[in-house]
Amino acid sequence: MLRSALIALSQNKNLRQFAENSSMGRRMSSRFVAGMSVDEALAVCERMNREGTAVTLDALGESVATEAEARRSAEVYHRLLDAIRARGLKANVSVKLSQMGMDFDPVLAERVVGEMVEHAAKVDSFVRIDMEGSPYTEATIAMTERLQAKGDGKARVGTVLQAYLYRTAGDAERLLRQGIRIRLCKGAYMESAEIAFPAKADVDANYGTLAERMMTSGVFCGMATHDEAIVERLVAFVRERGVSREAFEFQMLYGIRRDLQRRLVREGFGVRVYVPFGPEWYPYFMRRLAERPANVLFLVKNFFKN
Numbered sequence: 001m002l003r004s005a006l007i008a009l010s011q012n013k014n015l016r017q018f019a020e021n022s023s024m025g026r027r028m029s030s031r032f033v034a035g036m037s038v039d040e041a042l043a044v045c046e047r048m049n050r051e052g053t054a055v056t057l058d059a060l061g062e063s064v065a066t067e068a069e070a071r072r073s074a075e076v077y078h079r080l081l082d083a084i085r086a087r088g089l090k091a092n093v094s095v096k097l098s099q100m101g102m103d104f105d106p107v108l109a110e111r112v113v114g115e116m117v118e119h120a121a122k123v124d125s126f127v128r129i130d131m132e133g134s135p136y137t138e139a140t141i142a143m144t145e146r147l148q149a150k151g152d153g154k155a156r157v158g159t160v161l162q163a164y165l166y167r168t169a170g171d172a173e174r175l176l177r178q179g180i181r182i183r184l185c186k187g188a189y190m191e192s193a194e195i196a197f198p199a200k201a202d203v204d205a206n207y208g209t210l211a212e213r214m215m216t217s218g219v220f221c222g223m224a225t226h227d228e229a230i231v232e233r234l235v236a237f238v239r240e241r242g243v244s245r246e247a248f249e250f251q252m253l254y255g256i257r258r259d260l261q262r263r264l265v266r267e268g269f270g271v272r273v274y275v276p277f278g279p280e281w282y283p284y285f286m287r288r289l290a291e292r293p294a295n296v297l298f299l300v301k302n303f304f305k306n
Contacts, residue, residue: 032255033060034277038076041277042083044254045091052265053273054249055091056128057084060278063098067108070101074112076278077127078119085123092126094274097140110143117147121156126181131160133189134196141171148180155179160224162187163207164196172210176217183251184210185224208233215248216241222272224251228260235269245269 034044038059045055059076077093084091095113102109113129120127129144131137144159158181161168165187175182186203187196197203207225211234214221223234231250238245249270252261264271 032253032276034254034275036277036279038079038083038277041080041275042087042089044275044277045084045089046087048273048275049090051262053261053271055089056094056251056272056274057091058094058130058274058276059099060276061096061099063103064101065104067101067105070099070108070112073099074116077116081116081119081123081125084125092120092128094128094130096130096132097136097143098132102136102139106139110146113143114147114150117150117157125156127157128181128183129157129159131162131185134165134191137162137165137167137171141175144175144180145178148178155181158182160185161210162189163210164191164203166195166197168206168210172213176214176219179219181220181222182214183222183224184214186227204230212237215243218247220248222249222251224274226252226257226260228257231260231264235267 034041041057041059045057048055057080059073059080061073064070064073077095080093083089084093093116095116097109097113100109100112113127117127119125129140129147131140140159144157147157148154159175160183161171161175163184163186165171172182172184184207186207197206204227207227207230211223211230215223215234215238225231234250237243245268249272250261250264251272251274254273254275261271261273
């Protein structure tokens with residue numbers, strides 16, 4: 001019930017406007033959002049690299065309405081790619097198609113993202129096309145395939161699959177056959193029982209099966225989870241099967257389970273932290289609260305602390 005309420009609130013325009021423009025809202029978001037500007041995000045990236053974690057930078061924003069807005073969103077990513085190269089950062093970028101015009105012009109979105117992938121190839125980096133709700137699933141996968149097939153896209157573009165969707169096992173095999181890198185997460189959008197597992201236990205079981213397949217596929221994939229039980233299962237699997245720790249990485253979100261991130265780094269596993277930033281943070285922030293109710297309690301307990 002709490003998860004459904006928080007996801008509904010993530011779509012409330014009036015609450016979003018208030019939150020994104022108030023000092024109280026920005027203070028609340030600071031646990032999970034690395035500042036409002038590119039420079040703030042890059043400073044966090046440098047700090048996390050020093051702590052032993054790689055980073056994916058995510059400029060928050062969704063559902064642009066014009067080509068000019070899509071181009072402005074893309075320009076932030078071009079700045080990030082240049083800065084990553086110039087500063088020698090262990091980092092890449094993640095982008096949502098709705099930021100690039102997918103809702104009103106899919107051809108434009110593919111052209112804009114394609115330019116980004118070409119840029120990544122020139123600076124020896126990588127673009128992750130993030131996954132949104134189920135209406136975007138097939139289009140996102142298909143675009144990733146087309147960009148991967150281009151000369152400059154080889155190993156420079158990947159996407160995200162969500163373990164709560166019934167279709168994901170088939171999608172994983174489809175992408176792995178093409179050598180496309182996958183970020184596997186559980187899923188953060190409300191989906192119907194017609195297309196997604198409604199029970200957490202079923203999602204967790206599917207996640208574990210998919211993760212083990214990806215870790216032994218020969219394609220470098222990211223296991224994106226904060227669920228310690230799943231992490232322990234995967235660590236045990238790696239040790240039992242002799243899977244190289246270079247074959248995959250764990251991925252987590254900025255501000256969530258920092259203790260687990262540090263532990264995995266100490267144990268010699270690759271860890272990548274997704275670092276979101278930017279003034280349009282509200283929908284992302286609410287979905288993070290919805291994913292893990294303990295995050296709500298954490299914010300309430302710590303809001304008035306310095």
